[in-house]
Each structure stands twice: as structure tokens, then as C-alpha cells.
Amino acid sequence: MDKSVIDQSVDRLGNLITSRPLMIVLVFLAITAVFATGLGTIESEEGTDEFTEGVPAQAAQDEVDERFGDTFETDEPSTQLIQRGQGVLTPTGLERSLAAQAQLDGDPELEVTGTSSVAGAVAQTIEPNAATPEQQRDVIASTPDQEVRATTRELLAAEPGLRELVSDDYNAASGEASATITVVTYAEDVDEGAAQERAERATAAAGGEFVVFSGGLIDEEFANVIEDSLAIVVPAVVFLILVFLIVAYRDPIDLLLGLGALAMTVIWTFGFTGLVGIPFSEMMIAVPPLLLAIGVDFGIHAVNRYREERVTGQGVTEGMDAATDQLLVAFFIVAGTTVIGFGANVASDLGPIREFGIVASIGVVFTFLVFGLFMPAAKVLLDRLREGTRIPDFGTSPLGSDGSLLGRVLPQGAVIGNRAPVAVLLVALVVTAGAGAMATSVDTTFDDDDFLPPEELPEYVTAAPGPLAPSEYTFTETVNYLDDNFESGEEDEVTVYVEGPMESDAALESIYRAGQNPPPTVVDDGGEAEAESLITVIEAYAADDDEFARLVERNDRTGSGVPDRNLDEIYDELEASPFADRADQYLTDDRRGTQVVYSVESGALESDIRSDVESIADDYRFQATPTGQIVIFQGISDLIFDSAITSLILALSLTAVFLMIIYRVLEGYATLGLANMVPIAVTVAMLVGTMPLLGIPFNAMTATVLSITIGVGVAYSVHVTHRFIDEFNTGKDGFESLMTTLQGTGGALAGSMLTTLGGAVSLTLALIPILGQFGILMSISVFYSFLLSVIVLPPTLLLWERYVVEGGVLG
Template sequence: MTDLSERIEGATERLNETIVSRPKTVVLVFLVLTVVFAAGIPLIETETDMTDAFTEDLAEQQAYDTIESEFAGPFTTDEESTQLIHTSSNVLTREELLASLSVLEQVDDQSDLRMDGANGPAPIVAQAIDETAQTPTEQRQVLEGATDRQVRETVRALGEEPGFAGLLADDFNEGSPAASASITVVTHDVPSGFSEEDLSDIQLGVESIADDESANIIIFGEGIMFDEFENVIIDSLAIVMPIVVLLMLAFLIAAYRDPIDLSLGLLSLLLTVVWTFGFLGYAGIPFDQQLVAVPVLLLAVGVDFGIHIINRYREETIQGYEPLEAMRTANNQLMIAFIIVTVTSVFGFGANVVSDLDPIRNMGIASGIGMLFTFLIFGILLPSMKLLVDDFREKHGVPEFNSTPIASEDSSLGRILTLPVKASQYAPTAFVLVILVSGAAMGAYGTGVDTSFDEEDFLPPEDEEWYIEYIPEPFAPGEYTFTQTINILEDRFDANQDETVTIFVEGPFEEEHALEALDRANDDPPSSLAVAPGGEADEQSIITVIQSYAEQDEEFAALVDRNDRSGNGIPDRNLDRIYDELFASPASSQAEQYLTDDRRGAQIEYVIDTEASQEDAAEDGAAFAEDFHYSATATGQLVIFDAITGMIFDSAVDGLILALVLSAVFLVVIYAILERRPLLGIVNLFPIAIAVAFLIGTMRLLGMPLNALTATILAISIGLGIAYTVHTTARFIDEYNATGDPVTALTTTLSGTGGALTGSMLTTSLGTGALALAITPVLGDFGMLMALSVFYSFVASIVALPPALLLWAKFDSADGGFERIPTPW
């Protein structure tokens, strides 16, 4: 035994002795710490806009935000505005326009809704008939006095104006006239520092009026989004956590079979969550949908620790040992395993901190710290509480209901768990090779798994799942309109918005060569962009606006021609005058969409080729931006989401590699120190690598992509799975050192510790799998994958680990085995 090994074991023995000899002091210290951490819970802030959280530092998003703020457009709004989306068979009839104005009138009458103005088809039509009608009441009176024919003719005349047509659905028929949907933007006069909660109250007030008026109007805006995202988190917790608790409770009852031991386990789980949430508050980490999975994750590990400590303690007491000696023995055997599991789990959970995406990084931090808390509470506090409770029981004659271990060699479960040992003891090499080939095949298949990012992953689907209607109050979720609204916007407005790439260009566009330079890049467009008949990219820009208006206005055409020295229809001098004329013309609204007021920013919209994938279009767009003379950035929803998708994939791969490498190095080192058997570290990791390979293969098989949350599951699987192999190996080494027979050692291990593993697997897989019932797809997929990860890790520790340990034992007992290699410690 090396000096370092002796120091480590000495430290754990001293810690165990403190637990056994001073349990009251331990409990008191933990109660004080719980009060401290509980004080941090009220400091937690909620992150509601998950899309912004993922895109905050992206150059593509910054360019997109600049476009949104600098360029005018039919849907250009600021954060202090509310959009009223009106749907019907024809929103342009006099009756439907009056219904829209009736809502606006009600909003205007309520001072607390701070209405400053409104821009939509109804106000525009009313003012076109009578320009003096400035308020919603006056506009309603104008339309009430107008005839249906007068309204139709007015709408028909307005249909030629882009500012009016842009507020209508893509199916707008100017001749009829008719449209299935419209948008009215209500602006609010709010003071500086107006919060999202305040804006949410205003928009909920507008929504209440629309509902009371029985109009087919959906309210859309930043405040509504904030309110629904916040409610999604609350409702998800309200649905998932009770189910998780009930499922875990059912299996914990079966595992503990004693109400007092059960209460101790549940109290430990509660304290783990309290400590973790308190840390989030003190650390300033916002709570978002990603972090809904963290308490479930910690419960999974906590259940495992709790079952092992109680089960191992019972194995000693049932042999006649007194409680103090039984706990001392149990802790001495489990503490090193707990430390190894904790460190490797922190590596697995915390590996996500390398992600460039804040939500994934925050999840890595929260779950890693939470894992440390789990170790402290279950490894130190729970044994202390167990000793105090058993002492109280003995003094007051409180009976034990059932104190037997979960399984034994003579039990049916014990015989089932030892089957892999019996099957593989004669040919462990062949078993290992078969398992290795199977894992490699599944891993190779899984490399084709898709990667995706969609804001709808964080929202309840438009059509609720069947089980939602059966959820009783107060757990039933509220009504959500955000997904429905997004679908309406995507289906009826700007249908090609996901089929374009936008290039944001910064430069002095009054310089003579500016427009020529802007056009020159279009001569050789990438293959993913649609190509016009002339061989140039199919695009819309300030150049196309100039050329389009020149075709309509002879005077402007002459001005362009006089300043076009190259004769290609693109002016190359006196651009400031041309812009002045254009912005003062009827085409000004179109020009404002492509050139900023200070003439230093321009956007160009490129249509994507119908046969090109979004990934190719995004990559080509980014490369294409480099061809521009001025500084240019490719952006747009397609480009932004593709950038996030790439970062998600990188996070998944980087996290997995980091977790594997750190875990492998630590396991090799710790087993070299403690047992002078470093190869045991690789043996420990082998089954988990197989489990991860099967998990990624299953993801592809089920069509479940790596998304904002499931990308973390690969590294997390290392952390979850290590617990199963480490506990098995730790018990095996104890038995192997005592008997020298690997088959006997494995039989004892799997019939004893295997029972605890089984209870832990059933509890955690079904408990974490309850996340599949969450009302958002991203949590549902993560819950299912967590359950699969736990199940695969358990199966791997029962099926793949025994032949690997038998093979290791052959090498260990041979001359030149690793146990004979001296270590520097």
C-alpha cells in the first residue's frame, strides 16, 4: 500500500469515524447550511426567452438585431408594442374591420394599457375614407357610416401600397379584395425602465379585451411571450415533479420497505434540491427550461446513493453487527466508491461547461455543483441521520418494518443478476469482443444522428397531448397561444421567410462605387442560392428598389441614367441625391427596408435554391458574405439557427470527449493509487462507453435529434453510468481481495450490490422518464433519453462489466500483471 493510498484511506476513515461517532454534530451543521442555502432560493431569476439565451453572443444574431432595429418593414416593431393578429374568412370586410376597431377602441379607453397609436388595415382604411379620423372611436364611426362598396373600393386602392399589403396575409387578393389574416400593431407609451412583467400585464389586458369582444384576434408580443415562457417552466415543474416524486416514492417504498428509512431518503432528496436551488440564486444563474432537468438528474443520483448506503448497512446488521459497527463497515466500503462516483459524475455533468452556449454551460455548472451537494448529503448526512433514528428506535421501542437487503444469492432476483457471470466465466474474451463489436456498430450508426434547434422545442405544441385534459387542478397547465400564433405567422405571412438568406453590409453607401461593389458579389453566387436568368443571384436590395422605381417614374429613371457611367443600370455617382429622391418618393417604404437612414447599412435578401438544404444555404451564405467589398455578415433565422445547431453539435462532442478523457484519467489514477491496478479504470469505463454508443444509436433509430437539451445527454450519461460500474467494481474488489476467486466475488457482488443497482435503476429510469410528460418537446425528449441512459448503464454494468472483470482478473493473476508495476506514489 503506498503512502498516498494510505493517506486517502486514512482521510476517509477519519470522515467515517466522525459520521459514526458524532452524528448529532453532523446533522446540526447540515441544518445550518440548509438554512443558508434556502435563503438563496428567492434570489433566483427566471430566463423566459430561450431563443435569445442561445443566440445572445452570435455575430449572426447581432447582425439580425441591427437589421430589426435599423430597417423599416411591414412588421417592424419595438419591444413596447403589441400585435393583434386577426383571422377570418375575409378580414377586409366592413364587419371584420369594425370588429378590429372595436378592440382598439376598448384598449384606447383603458388608460392603464397606455395605447399610443395603432397601425393596421382597419385604421388605414378609415383614415383613407376620412383623414381627420385619428382615434379608434372616430375611425369606428367613419366605417359605421361607410357602405360596404365604399370600403371595398378603398381597400382595392390601398392594395397597391406595400405598407398596407404588408400587413395582410400572403393570400391577399387585391381585386376581390380579400385576405385571411391581418396584423395591427399597437404601440404603447411607456416610461423608461418598463419591465417585461409590466409589458406582460398590458398585453394580457389587451388579450382580455379581445376575448371579451369575441373577435378572432390573437395577441402577440414580448410580454405575452415572457408570460407564456415563464408559465411553461412553472407548469412543467407542476406536472413533472409530482409524477417523478410519486414514481420514485413507489419504488423507494419497495427498496426501503420501512417508512422511517423512506422518510430519511426523501428528506435527503429534498435537501439536495434546496441546496442546488440556493446555489443558483447566489450564483445569479437564471432558471430556464434547461434547468428543469437538473433536480430530476440529482434525484436520480441521490436515489442511487441512498439505496446503496441503506442496503449495505442492512447487509451488515442482518449478520448481527451493532448499528455503529455496521455503519462503520458500510461507510468504509462505500465512501471511496461514493467519492469516485462523485468525481466522475461531476466530470460527466460538468463537462457541458465547455459549451459556447450559455444555457448548456449553466446546466453543466448547476448539475456539477448539485452532484457535489448530493455526495455531501447522502454520503455524510444520511448515515448520520440513520444512526440517530436507529438509536431513537432502540430507546423507545419503535419497530423496524423490514430491514433485509433488496437481494441475496438465494433470492430470485439474485439468481437472475448472476446469470451473466455464469454465462461468461468460460469465455470472457469472446463475450467482451461481441459486446465491443456491438457497441462499435451502434456507435457508428449513431454518428448519423441529426442536430436541430427550433424555438418551438421550448413551447407546448399547438395541439395538446391527450393526457393534458386528464391532469387535475392545480397541476393542469394554462392555455398557450404562442405556438399557434407562430404557426399562423409562418403559414400566412411572408411564406418565404425561411427560404432566404440575408446579408447585412456595413459601409459608406454614398461613395460612388458603393452600389457597384454591392452588385459585383452577385456575379458568382454559390450554388445554394437561386440564380436569375442572367446568371446572377436572385436578390432584393436597394439596387432592385432603385431599378424598380426607375421603371415606374421617368424622371427618376433619367436621374439614374445621368449618373450611371457604366451603363448597367446601377448609378455610380451622386448617390446621395438619388437616395434623397428615392426616400421622398412613393417607393420610400421599400427603400427603408434595404438601406438605413444614415446610408451606412444595407441588407440584401437572397432566395435559396429549391433543391438546396438549409445547412448548405447557411454555410454558403456565410462564405458568400466574405466576397463583399465592405464588412458583411450573413444572417436571418435560417443562418442563426444553423449556427446554433453547429454549436450544439460541437457542445455534444466536446462534452462527451471531455467527460470520457477526464473520467478515464481519474479512474486509472485512483485505481492505481488505491489498488495498484490502473487497468481497472479502463474496465470501469468500458461498459459506459458501450451504453453511450447504444444511446446515440437509439437516438438515431427513434429519430430524436441532438437539440438544445438532448445534446447534454451524452456527457451526462457518463456521469450517470459511472455510478453503476463503480459500485459494482468497488464491491467486487473487496470480495476478490477476500476470496481470490473472481467468479465467487462477482456472484456475491451482483447478488448483493446488484440488488441495490436494480432498485436504483427502476426508480431513476421511471422517475426521470416522467420528464417525457412535460408539456414541451425538449424536456420530453430529454426525459426519455435519461431513462434510456440509466437503463443502458444498468444493463452494461450487469452484462458487459462481469466478462470484462473476469478477463481483467486473468491478466491480474498472471505474471507481469499491472498490480506488480510500481507506482510513483
């Protein structure tokens, strides 16, 4: 395709806009009605589970769960009743605990299968026949207080497992503690959300200070946080954008037209996602502000460029023809680069990031269509209707016009760049290198906490009125309380899933040898890794049964205590023993798979744990895959980092190629595309260098910001470059072209920068921490992109003129 074909296409579209505006408006309204039907079909998908799909460690964990079941936990849903207050271990406190248990035990819909509590243990010690919580409560009530207190102290001293249910501040002498936990389990088919609700009612009826904690709580809060964040972010975005648009448009009719076009963009985008079945996750909350920011940018440029023509005396048709001749090409270039930037996230191995990239990219295409065709057509239609009426003209002067503050300040980038272009670029190079060095210290994280509100909600959230008031969030606070006040009684653990013929002679010996001299993060038990495996079951049975011990000894050729021949016979004996159930947790039915659960040092870096466990797995004779939550989350963190780097490289390279091709076709100079990329490269480096200064890591959301920065930031340099070359082609020199560009287009850039900042800043109000961090980075990114497009790009274009145009270098 050559330039003449593009010019002809743009001319046809411009003529269509000015000759058939009503038809275009009606077609777009009809399409909007179709997409609006998809809004009601949008499904939400919250939480961290969707990030684990496709992660090898998660696939191994799924295999472990399917073939062995959960080794250390029951599949039954459970609820923890956290009772707080200095009197929790008094007879009265124990009665309250049992009263809550009795309420739940008597609920036929919950099908309680068991309870574990200090109160129940004390009651059964006093009266072993007290089987139900109601009976146990009667025992406590009828027993003298002194005996109850003495029994409680004796049990907690003798039973370490029971002691784990009491807070760390337990005083053995006085028998007092500030909190205790009761665990209630239910049948497998009980809904955890319903159990959470009933447990809250039961504890309220029992009196005392209780906090109810269950899996249903986190699911509920994951769901609520999306709705509550949207309820905060969307009004804030609308308000901020409205304020900026009032300043930018200064005309109520143009303002309403701009808002209508923005609403159309959002309806098209999310109606599309509903129709094709893409779920709405926490990450999707960032899409509306991004699209609104891009739409505002397009809208301000469209109106501003049109006004530039009208103030020279051009009519509606001539003014819009001149505006669309330039803007349709500029919008196409901006949309293309933005789609590349957003779409680069499709290369991620994480499903939610891919979906985010798809939806954002589709939204940009819709934004281009709405603001490239619908808004100019609607503007023509409205201005023609306004002609000959008494409707007054309001603000009609363009932003950055002669005499305005922007018109005086923005061209200074051209003035400075004209005086010392090489010096400006050398400073930019030094800043880029320094920022790049800082970027090497950026962390990468992934955790449930990233998607849940902080322990203390900001005042602007808690003070929100009526329908804007958020749900109650207690998960983070409760988890922090448990971490601070209770010892888990369990060390952190990771699992190695082993696949191979477990009856071969070396199978168990391989497990044994892999655990010798463990690396630093794996708990060392006398030179061996502390682990639970098929070997520990064999050892336990051998210690309990002399005949089996002799069988093991006869088949241990190395003297390690681990049998290394006739393993089929060992397994047969084990499966016929009282230890058969434990053996089933570590050996598959076909005897071709096993799991080894290693204890790791609490507080060690997850990256170090994963590396150390992988080194152990490498020593296995058979295929061995590390898994467990620590390994899975660290695997996701690695994928997040890989996603950020891959998306950045794709976005940079594809954007550069796209711009070089476009400018080669349009202007005959591919090097203009490279000039466009100079401020973007500096922006990305400065942005990543800023992250460690602010303590913001790469996470599921911020990992997308680098490629998005290219997509959003390149718009500023494209608008400057495109207007510059248009002015340059009229016969002006480079400096004059830049002065005109920065006065006209620069004003529109400043207006769109402010509105984009409003959309990005609004994300900091979201309840989800990673969205707030994303909003901060997007705000910085937008500001850097604007600043460098008016400071670094002008000297770049002047040097381009000097060496490419005047110097005859191949363009």
C-alpha cells in the same frame, strides 16, 4: 497521495460518523438553513435569447440593429387581432374589427400609433376623412351593405399588401374568407404584456371570434411554461421515487431519512444558485430529477451495504464502519466521475448549457456530502435511539440477498461471462459499431418551438385539478394557424453585414459582383441575387431623378449600372434626396458599414441557406458577416452539435484518466479504470444510435445527454468494480467475486436504476418538448448503463483477471 493516506482519511471519516453523529447532523441542518435563504432570491430566465449570446451572427445582428435599426419592421410593439369566421368580410364582421380597434385606440395607456386592417381601408375608401376607428365604424354602419362588399372586393383585388391581411381561402367572386388580420402598433415604451391583455379584453367586448397575438404572448408563455412544468414534474418525481424507495427501504424510518436527505440536496443546490445569482432557465428543470436520481442511488447503496453487515450480526457502529470503509471511496469515485460528466458541459459556447453544467456539478458535490456524511450519521443516530425501544424493525434484509429473485437473476451476467467472455465482448463490439453507424444520421436543431408546449396539450395536463392546472397556451397553435392560412407576403431573408470603407471605388461593385449567379437557396432574379441594399436605393433614386441617373452613369466605368468611383459624391447626393431615409437603412453615418438583405427560398434547409450565404459573403472585398434569424439559429445548432461532441470527448477522456489514477492509487491497477469504461463506451454508442430511431435530434437539452450519460452511467460500473475488487482482495477468484458482487451490489444497482428511471421518466411529463426528449434519452441511458454493467462488465473483469493479474500484464 498513496493508498494508506486514503485509507486513513476514510477511517477518520468513518470514526467521525459513528462517534459524533449528532454533531454532523446539526452542522448539516445549520448549513441547510443558510442555503434555504437563497431559494427566495432565484430569478428565472426563459426563452431563447440567452442562447444567442456569444454567437458571431447574433453579434453582427446586434450591430446591424444598433447602426441601422430594423430595416423592414418598426421598433414599436404591435398586436395582431386575428378575426376568424366566415363572416369576417361582411359589413358586420368589419364593424366588429373596427369596434376592437376603437377600444384599443381609446385606451390612453396604450398610446396606439397606428392600425392596419381591411375594415379601416374599406371605410377610408368610402369616406377618406374617417381618421379614427370609431369614425370608420360609423362609416361602415351607415353605408349600404352592397357598397361595402363591392368596395372590399375592389380593394383586395387592387392592393396586394392589403390582400396579405386576408386568409388564403379568400374567394374573390363571393368576397368571403375565413379569417383576417388587424395590426395595431403602439408607442415604443408600451409593455407588450399589458397590450396583450388589453387587446384580449377589447376583442371580447367587440364580439366575434378573435385571437390576439403579440410579442407579449410568447414572453408570457415562456415564463409560464417553467412554472407549469415544475408543477407537473416535481410531484411526479416525488411520487415515483417514493414508490421505489418504499420497495427499496421497506422501513418508514429509513424512508423518511432518505427523503429528508434528498430534500436537503435540492435545497443546498438551488439555494446556492440563488445566492450566487445563477438564473433558473428551462434547462434547470432537469437538474432536480438528476440530483434526486443520484441521491437515491447513493442512499440505497448506503442503506443496503449497511444492512449487509447488520444481517451478519454486526452492531450499529461496526456495521456502519464496515459500510463507510467501502462506500465513501465508491461514492467519491462516482461523484468524481459524475462531476466530470456534468461539468464537461461547461466547455460549451452556449451560456445556458454552461450554467446547467455548473449547477448540476455543484449539486453532485452536495449530494456526495449529504449522502456520504449526513445520511450515515443520521442512520447511526436513529438506530441507536431505536435500540432498546419497542419500535419494531421493518425491512432489514438487503436487496439481492440469497434466495430473492434479484439474487438469482443478476449473477447470470457473471455465469455467461465466465463461459464465453470473449464472445460477449465481441457481440458488444458489433453492437457498438452498428450503433455508431446509426448515430451519423442524428439531426441537430434549435427553434423557439423547442421551448414551448405543443399545440394540443396531453390529457393528463388539461385534466389536472385546481393548483396543478396549467396556464392557457396559444402561441404554437396561433403560429401554426397563421402559417397554414396566411401568406406572409415576404420571402425568408438573411442579412450580410459589411464593414469597410464604403467610399472606396470597389465598395458597391463588390456587392454587385457577390450577387451574380447566386447559389441555389438564394432567390435568383435573372442571374442576380434578389436583394435589398444601398444599390437598390441608388437605382430607385436614379429611376426617379434623371440628373442623379446621369451622375451614376458618369461614374460607372464597367457599365454594370453600379457606380465604381466618386462614391462620396454619390452618397452626398443621395443623402440630400427624398431617398435619404432609405439610404440611412443601408449606410452608416461614418460610411464604413452597410447591410445587404438577401431573399432566400422558403422551405430550404437552414444549413444550406447558411452555407450559401457564407459563400456569397466570402466574395465580398471587405469583411462580411452573414446574420438574421435563420443564420443565428443555424449557428446555435452548430454550437449545440459542437458542444455535444466536445463534452463527450472531455467526459470520456477525463473520466478514463480519473478512474485510472484512482484505481492505480487504491489497488495498484490502472487498467481497472479502463475496464470500467468499456460498458460506458457501449452505452454511449447505443444511446446515440437510438436517437434517430426515435426521431430525437440534438438540441439545447439533449446535447448534454452524452456527457451526462457518462456521469450517471459510470456509477453502475464503478459500484460493481469497487465491490468486485474488495471481494477479490479477500482471496476469492474473479468468478466468485462477481457472484457475490452481483448478488449484493447488483441488487442495490437494480433498486437505484428503477428510482433513477422514475426521475428521468417524469421529465417526459414536462410541457417543454426538449425536456420530454431529454427524459426519454435519460431513461434509455440509465437502463442501458445498468444492463451493460451486469452483462458486459463481468466478462471484462474476468478477462482483466486472466490477462492482467494472472498473465502479469502491466496493470
